[in-house]
Amino acid sequence: MLPTRSKIVAARVGAAALGALCAMTTLGGGPARAQVPSGVDPRLFVIGDSVLLGAQSAIAAREAGWHLTVYAQEGLSTLGAASVITAQRAAIGDLVIVALGNNDAGDPTTFGHRIDGVLQAIGPVRRVVWVNLRQFARWTPAMNQQLTAATGRWPNLVIADWSARATPNPALVYGDGLHLTPAGQAAMAQLIAEQVNAFVQQVAPSTSTSTTTPPATARPRPRPAHRRRRATDPSDDWVWVAAGAGGVALVLLGVALRPRRRRAAAP
Numbered sequence: 001m002l003p004t005r006s007k008i009v010a011a012r013v014g015a016a017a018l019g020a021l022c023a024m025t026t027l028g029g030g031p032a033r034a035q036v037p038s039g040v041d042p043r044l045f046v047i048g049d050s051v052l053l054g055a056q057s058a059i060a061a062r063e064a065g066w067h068l069t070v071y072a073q074e075g076l077s078t079l080g081a082a083s084v085i086t087a088q089r090a091a092i093g094d095l096v097i098v099a100l101g102n103n104d105a106g107d108p109t110t111f112g113h114r115i116d117g118v119l120q121a122i123g124p125v126r127r128v129v130w131v132n133l134r135q136f137a138r139w140t141p142a143m144n145q146q147l148t149a150a151t152g153r154w155p156n157l158v159i160a161d162w163s164a165r166a167t168p169n170p171a172l173v174y175g176d177g178l179h180l181t182p183a184g185q186a187a188m189a190q191l192i193a194e195q196v197n198a199f200v201q202q203v204a205p206s207t208s209t210s211t212t213t214p215p216a217t218a219r220p221r222p223r224p225a226h227r228r229r230r231a232t233d234p235s236d237d238w239v240w241v242a243a244g245a246g247g248v249a250l251v252l253l254g255v256a257l258r259p260r261r262r263r264a265a266a267p
Helices: 050-062 078-087 108-122 140-153 162-166 182-203
Strands: 005-010 021-027 043-048 067-073 095-099 127-131 157-160 238-242 249-253
Touching (some): 043 078, 050 182, 078 108, 095 108, 095 182, 108 127, 108 140, 140 157, 157 182
Parallel strands (some): 043 067, 043 095
Antiparallel strands (some): 005 021, 021 067
8 A cells, every 4th residue: 555645735726716725635555444345446535625624634534444535625616626526537436525515605506507517527436425515504405405406316426414413513613604623523524434334335245144054954852762663563552661769660551541543444
């Protein structure tokens, strides 16, 4: 595995993003907490805005077993994400995490088209997990509805419901209702880890197999030698019973102990 390396760079995406802070962390090694199962592409690409930027270290710690690339840029919207994704094609494997939309205030329909543009840029990967928006503004519910609607157009798209987890819990964000406190960073990393684990369990189920041993066919217990009967043995009608301290054997005639079955009269 490649040695771990991390770099922070300044980036511009159009004039509006001049001077924006962008962090791209690439982790290709180091001690892994959990190895990626065989058959799953170990490349994990994560892209987001300044919300994700705050959680990138927590995400990297949770996903240490992956060849992880986190691209997080302040002010990044879905409009500017497509070109970033195209440039990072080599870092994209079977699973991509997207946390965008906080900078897309405006027409929800336009946001829906931008979602399609991001997914087209990602390409036909096995799964795209999109982290939806905490309801920090009046327009965010409509944006989340567009994300949900997009799952009908893109079968490989699933939604990680950050809104349900973070909206009722103001301790996860600062006063702007958006950017993450340390508790929020841990919660965001946990949410993404849950989605990563769910993906792995679906595409690479456990290779351990349990062998089911069919129950043994019950065999009739052998009767004691003195109780075995044969149709031609005259002792068939005898029962031997040992009794008495001296081991005296009493012989009782079986005919006298049990009634004989009646035989049907011969025709």
